[in-house]
Amino acid sequence: MRPLVVAGVLAVAVGLLAALDRGVAAAISPTSTVVTLIGVLGVVQGIRYANARRDRRRLPTDPGEPERRAPAAVPGADLDERIARVASPAPGGYRDRRDLRDRVREVAVDAVARDRNCSREAAEATVDDGTWTDDPVAAAFFDARTGYPLRVRLSATVRGRSRYWYGLRAAIDEIDRIESGGAA
Amino acid sequence: MSDPRGEVASGSADSADSAGSTDTTDPADSTDPRSDEDEDGVAVGIDSARGDDPDATATGVESDAAEREDDAAATGAAETPTDRERRREVETDRWLGIAGAALALVGLGVIVRQSSLVLAGAVGVGYAVYARAGDAPTPTLAVTRSVSDETPAPGDEVRVTVRAENVGEAALPDLRLVDGVPPGLAVVDGPARVATALRPGTAVSFEYTVRAARGDHEWGPLTAITRDAAGARERTADLDAPTAVSCTPELSAGGDLPLRGLTTVHHGRVPTDVGGAGVEFHATREYRRGDPVKRIDWNRRARTGELSTVEHREERSATVVLLVDARESAYVAADPDAETAVEASVAAAGQAFSALLDGGDRVGIAALSPLDCWLPPGSGTVHAARGRETLATDPALAPTPSGERFYRSLWLRRFRRRLPADAQVLFFTPLADDTAATLARRIDAHGHLVTVLSPDPTATETAGERLTAFERRQRLRTLRSGGIRALEWRDDSFPVAVAAATRRWSR
Amino acid sequence: MSGAVRDGESGGGSEGESEAGGDGSSDGGPAADLTADFHETDARPPTVAIVASLAAAGVAATAGAVASPIGGALLGVAALGFLGGALRRSTRVLTWGAAVGVVGVAVAGYRGAPAEALLVAAVGLAVAWDVADHGVGLGEQVGRGARVRRNVAVHAGTSLLVGALAAGLVYGVTLAVGGGQPVAALALLLAGGIALTSAVR
Numbered sequence: 001m002r003p004l005v006v007a008g009v010l011a012v013a014v015g016l017l018a019a020l021d022r023g024v025a026a027a028i029s030p031t032s033t034v035v036t037l038i039g040v041l042g043v044v045q046g047i048r049y050a051n052a053r054r055d056r057r058r059l060p061t062d063p064g065e066p067e068r069r070a071p072a073a074v075p076g077a078d079l080d081e082r083i084a085r086v087a088s089p090a091p092g093g094y095r096d097r098r099d100l101r102d103r104v105r106e107v108a109v110d111a112v113a114r115d116r117n118c119s120r121e122a123a124e125a126t127v128d129d130g131t132w133t134d135d136p137v138a139a140a141f142f143d144a145r146t147g148y149p150l151r152v153r154l155s156a157t158v159r160g161r162s163r164y165w166y167g168l169r170a171a172i173d174e175i176d177r178i179e180s181g182g183a184a
Numbered sequence: 185m186s187d188p189r190g191e192v193a194s195g196s197a198d199s200a201d202s203a204g205s206t207d208t209t210d211p212a213d214s215t216d217p218r219s220d221e222d223e224d225g226v227a228v229g230i231d232s233a234r235g236d237d238p239d240a241t242a243t244g245v246e247s248d249a250a251e252r253e254d255d256a257a258a259t260g261a262a263e264t265p266t267d268r269e270r271r272r273e274v275e276t277d278r279w280l281g282i283a284g285a286a287l288a289l290v291g292l293g294v295i296v297r298q299s300s301l302v303l304a305g306a307v308g309v310g311y312a313v314y315a316r317a318g319d320a321p322t323p324t325l326a327v328t329r330s331v332s333d334e335t336p337a338p339g340d341e342v343r344v345t346v347r348a349e350n351v352g353e354a355a356l357p358d359l360r361l362v363d364g365v366p367p368g369l370a371v372v373d374g375p376a377r378v379a380t381a382l383r384p385g386t387a388v389s390f391e392y393t394v395r396a397a398r399g400d401h402e403w404g405p406l407t408a409i410t411r412d413a414a415g416a417r418e419r420t421a422d423l424d425a426p427t428a429v430s431c432t433p434e435l436s437a438g439g440d441l442p443l444r445g446l447t448t449v450h451h452g453r454v455p456t457d458v459g460g461a462g463v464e465f466h467a468t469r470e471y472r473r474g475d476p477v478k479r480i481d482w483n484r485r486a487r488t489g490e491l492s493t494v495e496h497r498e499e500r501s502a503t504v505v506l507l508v509d510a511r512e513s514a515y516v517a518a519d520p521d522a523e524t525a526v527e528a529s530v531a532a533a534g535q536a537f538s539a540l541l542d543g544g545d546r547v548g549i550a551a552l553s554p555l556d557c558w559l560p561p562g563s564g565t566v567h568a569a570r571g572r573e574t575l576a577t578d579p580a581l582a583p584t585p586s587g588e589r590f591y592r593s594l595w596l597r598r599f600r601r602r603l604p605a606d607a608q609v610l611f612f613t614p615l616a617d618d619t620a621a622t623l624a625r626r627i628d629a630h631g632h633l634v635t636v637l638s639p640d641p642t643a644t645e646t647a648g649e650r651l652t653a654f655e656r657r658q659r660l661r662t663l664r665s666g667g668i669r670a671l672e673w674r675d676d677s678f679p680v681a682v683a684a685a686t687r688r689w690s691r
Numbered sequence: 692m693s694g695a696v697r698d699g700e701s702g703g704g705s706e707g708e709s710e711a712g713g714d715g716s717s718d719g720g721p722a723a724d725l726t727a728d729f730h731e732t733d734a735r736p737p738t739v740a741i742v743a744s745l746a747a748a749g750v751a752a753t754a755g756a757v758a759s760p761i762g763g764a765l766l767g768v769a770a771l772g773f774l775g776g777a778l779r780r781s782t783r784v785l786t787w788g789a790a791v792g793v794v795g796v797a798v799a800g801y802r803g804a805p806a807e808a809l810l811v812a813a814v815g816l817a818v819a820w821d822v823a824d825h826g827v828g829l830g831e832q833v834g835r836g837a838r839v840r841r842n843v844a845v846h847a848g849t850s851l852l853v854g855a856l857a858a859g860l861v862y863g864v865t866l867a868v869g870g871g872q873p874v875a876a877l878a879l880l881l882a883g884g885i886a887l888t889s890a891v892r
Contacts, residue, residue, distance in 0.1 A: 008886030015879030042291025049284025079648030310857025
């Protein structure tokens with residue numbers, strides 16, 4: 001660093017001197033090639049420095065939106081975040097998957113028990129073996145032995161989503177159907 | 185940090201709302217020579233700052249002053265700088281790369297032997313130096329904020345005027361002010377912000393309108409962002425100027441709310457066995473002369489032809505505690521901009537409060553909240569006023585969550601210690617989690633009649649929202665099957681839901 | 692399945708709008724119509740900044756076109772870039788606009804533009820970019836609805852002043868030195884500049 005600064009200051013000083021006094025300029029008189037090389041160096045270095053702007057990360061202060069009333073949380077928004085996390089086909093998020101599956105299962109068992117007017121144990125059995133629904137996707141969500149239908153596997157591959165995500169949505173749709181049917 | 189004046193403390197003189205109204209600009213000051221420095225055509229719409237309300241800060245509204253920021257050097261305004269906090273300075277890196285561009289141009293000029301390119305590049309060097317030269321000034325501002333009405337009714341529009349005067353030595357070439365509007369209030373007119381440049385001794389003021397909503401609302405600090413002239417560095421400071429409004433809704437006349445079925449029909453643990461006037465059926469007896477006609481059992485008369493009189497259970501006043509769930513989990517709504525379940529609960533509790541008081545019951549208020557809130561059961565007009573105040577402005581029922589931690593068992597122990605032995609509990613909760621249901625059961629198990637009144641905050645769009653809605657519905661069912669009465673309502677249908685539920689329960 | 696995907700991704704926004712619309716028509720008490728007044732802060736850059744930026748860019752393009760049509764055209768593209776970047780609130784687009792403008796200046800200079808025209812073009816370009824970028828930052832922090840004219844005017848004025856001073860200084864030095872080409876002096880100055888910039892970075 002230091003030598004560079006000294007060299008720079010020296011060069012600028014002599015350059016200014018040369019600009020003002022023709023004699024000094026004549027004394028240095030660099031060859032045309034040297035001058036061009038310095039020019040090229042300038043262009044190359046200049047473009048390099050200007051390029052630093054590419055990885056600039058702007059971090060200006062964000063004052064937020066005080067004009068807006070503090071937004072209320074929507075019930076289930078936290079769940080949607082977790083669902084979005086397990087929606088990618090990448091492995092991982094086992095705990096999220098298990099937690100979500102348990103919660104959906106709980107609701108499904110309650111819905112089935114009420115719909116068929118049976119005990120929770122019986123409802124649990126039908127949910128676990130997939131007989132609680134006609135929808136094979138919803139059935140496969142709780143039943144580890146039966147796989148997802150081919151169309152879901154294809155769709156999941158093409159759209160880059162996990163099968164789990166399809167199963168979850170199908171199960172919730174199915175619960176909705178049972179709930180609304182039971183209420184009528 | 186580099187500025188010793190940053191530690192100048194006080195700010196007491198400029199704290200309140202009335203301070204701003206003292207600095208009416210003298211017309212003579214408009215001849216101040218410094219005003220000539222203003223850029224051409226900079227019409228700062230200061231005349232728009234003229235409010236209709238008498239409390240608004242009277243700024244330079246003379247016609248000749250309309251073209252510039254009001255000059256407050258000689259007006260005797262609050263000269264003490266407002267306290268600053270949390271200063272943050274960052275490089276904006278706006279000019280990053282300008283030196284490189286300049287170098288490249290000069291280099292090209294040297295290669296092609298064009299002196300004009302070298303000159304153009306040298307201009308770039310000039311800007312590079314400019315970007316490095318400055319430092320974001322530390323704002324030394326005297327801030328006053330005034331509101332047109334400190335105790336508005338819900339829905340009223342409140343005009344807010346903020347005035348900031350540069351009482352420091354340094355000019356602020358780039359100053360942006362963003363006001364700390366209370367989170368529970370919405371701005372309905374104009375952003376609560378301004379951007380300007382202030383020489384020492386000058387001031388800027390801006391106005392906006394908020395719509396009042398239930399609760400005590402305190403303004404947060406004014407955020408001041410300053411930049412150097414080139415905008416290469418940016419400094420943020422918070423300026424405290426305490427302001428508050430308090431909005432207390434009227435208690436609606438509760439006569440139309442059929443809450444009597446919720447309380448006196450099943451009144452707690454000590455039923456009276458005295459027949460007489462009342463609501464609940466007690467027995468029939470032979471007709472005696474003088475019995476009111478409306479208490480004659482006409483069905484029986486039609487069937488058998490004999491006259492008999494219905495005896496109702498004698499009414500007695502009940503002791504009721506309104507318990508409002510105001511934990512963080514209760515600050516939910518089906519839409520981020522809608523009223524939260526806490527708001528719905530408090531409104532419903534207000535209706536119940538006046539309805540029960542009107543019916544002669546003794547009513548108290550408690551909050552299921554990290555903050556303590558307890559109004560012992562009572563009656564009378566003084567108690568009514570106190571209840572209204574509690575529901576409107578108690579910090580435990582604030583329009584936004586407090587952020588404190590809630591300790592369930594601690595809360596329950598304290599609540600049970602306070603709860604009179606014969607008290608019933610009307611529990612207002614969105615049932616957003618299992619804790620609410622568990623607490624309802626625990627209170628019920630301790631021998632208090634618990635009725636759960638639940639505003640429904642659930643949405644049914646996404647998978648997560650639907651799952652949450654299912655779970656909540658299941659909680660309601662479990663409560664009901666456990667013998668706890670529960671009703672739910674959406675939006676403004678609380679009285680309707682109560683009427684329907686009362687009919688169901690008294691059948 | 693596709694319907695399910697869609698509602699999973701777009702649930703919040705559409706519901707918010709319908710909610711606001713519903714509340715506007717209802718008058719069920721003061722609390723109910725609170726959400727109807729909510730309007731988002733307009734984060735677009737203030738108009739005055741966009742106009743000032745375009746004016747400066749126009750001057751730059753005109754000055755460039757006097758010397759070299761291609762250079763002028765490139766500076767015109769830069770002006771469009773500033774407009775687009777300001778409207779899209781993208782400082783990245785503004786940077787690309789400025790880069791194209793610098794190339795325009797370089798081309799005009801290469802084609803032998805007179806020093807005066809090139810200086811005007813360079814200062815115009817710098818001011819145009821500076822004001823546009825400043826406007827985008829203002830939009831983010833203060834928004835379009837707020838009062839900002841004095842702020843923009845001071846910023847643009849200072850920027851112009853700095854450019855004019857720099858241009859005047861170098862132009863004056865050139866005049867003082869005379870019409871000759873002290874190539875040696877230039878090369879030395881440039882070498883020093885490179886060394887210093889490398890050292891400072």
